[in-house]
Amino acid sequence: MEQYWSLIQEKVCRKCIDGDGRGNCRLPSTLTCALKESLPEIVRIARETQGGSYEDSVNALRAGICSRCVHQLDDGSCILRSTLECALDRYYPLVLDVIDEVHLGTFTNAQ
Numbered sequence: 001m002e003q004y005w006s007l008i009q010e011k012v013c014r015k016c017i018d019g020d021g022r023g024n025c026r027l028p029s030t031l032t033c034a035l036k037e038s039l040p041e042i043v044r045i046a047r048e049t050q051g052g053s054y055e056d057s058v059n060a061l062r063a064g065i066c067s068r069c070v071h072q073l074d075d076g077s078c079i080l081r082s083t084l085e086c087a088l089d090r091y092y093p094l095v096l097d098v099i100d101e102v103h104l105g106t107f108t109n110a111q
Contacts, residue, residue, distance in 0.1 A: 001040055003102050004039060004043055004099060004102055007102060008095060011094065011097075011098055012035065012095060012098065013035075015094070018033070033087050034069075038088065041064055042088070043099055045057065045065070050100070058092065062076070065088065066088075071086070
């Protein structure tokens, strides 16, 4: 998981609106980044849905992670997703790219 997280910090967290532009998170201490909190599950879902459609991957994400999130309501809606405040939802395409890079061994440290 360390390799995934390092590359996510390099390629995703640097672009995150909740970050400092260098990969460091600036979320309040009362909040946890959904990417970091759910990384093992995210990787598992990405690997299981690899080769399928993006929609299949998102549906698996919703069923596997969002369904257990305290922010998702019983009807499946989520205030964080609807306001673009969920890092997992916002950056999922970039995270999938990172997971593919690690899985295929094509990642590079571009610093």
